[in-house]
Amino acid sequence: MSRPSRPEAPRYRRRIVTVGLIAALVLFSIGFPIFNNRIEDDLERRVPAELTAAGFAGVTATFSGQDGTLRCAQPLDDPEQATSIAYGVWGVRKVTLDRLCRVNRAPTVETAASDATTASDTSGGATTADTGAGTTVGDHQYATIGEAIAGDQSLSFLDVLVRESGLTAMLDDPAAAPLTVFAPTDAAFDALPADVNAQLRSDPDLLSGVLARHVASGAIPSTDLAGGQVTMMDGSAVTVTIDGGAISIDGASVTTPDLVTANGIVHIVDRVLLPTDFEAATDEPAASVGASLDGGALTLSGVVASEVERAALIGAAVAGAGDDNVVDQLSVDPDIGLGGELSQSLAMLIAAMPTALVSGVAGFDGTGLYVNGIVLSTEANDQLLATAAEVGADADLAPRPPATEADAAALEVDLNEFVAAIPVTFEPSSALLTADAAGVLDELAARALAFAGVAITVEGHTDSDGDPAGNLTLSQQRAEAVRVGLVDRGLDAGAITAEGFGAEQLVVVDGVEDKAASRRVEFRIDAAT
Numbered sequence: 001m002s003r004p005s006r007p008e009a010p011r012y013r014r015r016i017v018t019v020g021l022i023a024a025l026v027l028f029s030i031g032f033p034i035f036n037n038r039i040e041d042d043l044e045r046r047v048p049a050e051l052t053a054a055g056f057a058g059v060t061a062t063f064s065g066q067d068g069t070l071r072c073a074q075p076l077d078d079p080e081q082a083t084s085i086a087y088g089v090w091g092v093r094k095v096t097l098d099r100l101c102r103v104n105r106a107p108t109v110e111t112a113a114s115d116a117t118t119a120s121d122t123s124g125g126a127t128t129a130d131t132g133a134g135t136t137v138g139d140h141q142y143a144t145i146g147e148a149i150a151g152d153q154s155l156s157f158l159d160v161l162v163r164e165s166g167l168t169a170m171l172d173d174p175a176a177a178p179l180t181v182f183a184p185t186d187a188a189f190d191a192l193p194a195d196v197n198a199q200l201r202s203d204p205d206l207l208s209g210v211l212a213r214h215v216a217s218g219a220i221p222s223t224d225l226a227g228g229q230v231t232m233m234d235g236s237a238v239t240v241t242i243d244g245g246a247i248s249i250d251g252a253s254v255t256t257p258d259l260v261t262a263n264g265i266v267h268i269v270d271r272v273l274l275p276t277d278f279e280a281a282t283d284e285p286a287a288s289v290g291a292s293l294d295g296g297a298l299t300l301s302g303v304v305a306s307e308v309e310r311a312a313l314i315g316a317a318v319a320g321a322g323d324d325n326v327v328d329q330l331s332v333d334p335d336i337g338l339g340g341e342l343s344q345s346l347a348m349l350i351a352a353m354p355t356a357l358v359s360g361v362a363g364f365d366g367t368g369l370y371v372n373g374i375v376l377s378t379e380a381n382d383q384l385l386a387t388a389a390e391v392g393a394d395a396d397l398a399p400r401p402p403a404t405e406a407d408a409a410a411l412e413v414d415l416n417e418f419v420a421a422i423p424v425t426f427e428p429s430s431a432l433l434t435a436d437a438a439g440v441l442d443e444l445a446a447r448a449l450a451f452a453g454v455a456i457t458v459e460g461h462t463d464s465d466g467d468p469a470g471n472l473t474l475s476q477q478r479a480e481a482v483r484v485g486l487v488d489r490g491l492d493a494g495a496i497t498a499e500g501f502g503a504e505q506l507v508v509v510d511g512v513e514d515k516a517a518s519r520r521v522e523f524r525i526d527a528a529t
Helices: 011-053 079-087 145-150 153-165 185-190 196-202 206-211 276-280 307-321 340-356 379-391 404-420 437-448 468-487
Strands: 059-064 065-073 094-097 119-120 126-129 133-139 141-143 177-185 215-217 228-231 237-244 245-249 253-259 264-269 289-294 297-304 326-332 357-364 370-376 394-400 454-461 496-500 520-527
Touching: 011 079, 011 215, 059 126, 065 079, 079 094, 079 196, 079 357, 094 185, 094 253, 119 264, 141 145, 141 253, 145 153, 145 253, 145 264, 153 177, 153 185, 153 196, 153 206, 177 253, 177 437, 196 206, 215 228, 245 264, 253 454, 264 454, 289 307, 289 340, 297 340, 307 326, 307 340, 340 357, 340 370, 340 379, 404 437, 404 520, 437 468, 454 468, 468 496, 468 520
Parallel strands: 065 094, 177 264, 297 326, 370 394, 454 496
Antiparallel strands: 059 065, 119 126, 133 141, 177 215, 228 237, 237 245, 245 253, 253 264, 289 297, 289 357, 357 370, 454 520
């Protein structure tokens, strides 16, 4: 596996990493619009098709990324059901319903003060309103609370929920005991997560409880609302706040007060009054995403919102660690996956990890970003802390532990066993490293960097063929080539030396030289004093 250079490496190595990251971001910025257009075209085709199949004809969709707007040729009978169907289409993240799609039931308009008043509706037809059944508010007259809700275009979703909850009979009865309803607008419901609105429609008990939190006994005009608490039908108490002429109910502003009817009053509010424990119980937790650096390899795991975020995280990992060092275990789920600015911030952390950490993890844990690990140096620590602060990530970094004599001995055994199984290879009769040697040096550096305070000697050996003096020179050159390669990968140049032994220490098996085994590189490691 390949491993990137470390912060202590020469400047040209750092420039290579930087250029690689910039190139990856440039390629991503070029490819993103093309990929994004394909997503948009696909959703603009599939969403209307699903709606047509469900009986909602004449709906078109326009998307920007995975966020879309539905537009209608005429008002829909059940706009929120159409919205729910659109959310069910794979790849959709957010849906906004154009106002023309909403059910528009205009209230009647008073034209005469008599017991049988003729009023015109928006279609030009005539209706008969009994002024004794309700109280006029401005030019509008509503016989019941149900009619007031149904007649206001901004309350179309609340109207749907009232009908689905079975409260219509009570709210439409002009002889019923008076009530006060704090009515959330469509925009208030749209501000909730899509899964909350869907759960309201699928759980009758939950829906009844939420609606009951918006209803109080008695007709309470705005002039009687004062600072304090109002008990709602679900038994909870909401707090009324008066600030000058502005009225708020548990933080929801009353935008239109005093729609007076025969059986009560409606105050329109700009937020849904959810129970205090409702949002925590219904919000689906965001999925976690992580990147783990170990032995030079970056493993990405978790759930992202789309292939766009997946490509961004993989691109950052490749820019930092190299293509051969990235393991992709990411999955895609548009409902709970990581997306947006958080994914961009995580990409910055991932790109910074290989040049700053010996080992560690970075990610999003469902609530925030984090990065933890063992840093290579004080400089690396400061650089990674600066990146973490820039993206708002929690950082828990520790320096490399100083090696004891036992640590040094164990590391010496580890490195020599590794190169015995996977040797450092050179071109024949040369000190030029083969292409395959790069991955071996990457792994050796990753293991050697686990400890601070070690003195490493790279030993070069040859077989007995050829001129002894030439073999000694070649072994020294090969040891020096490995030393330079390890320094390029972050080892302290002052703590690593090279020594050639030529054919002085041959590998002999049953009295016979093993020439291939004799041509080798080995390591001698001591704890620095």
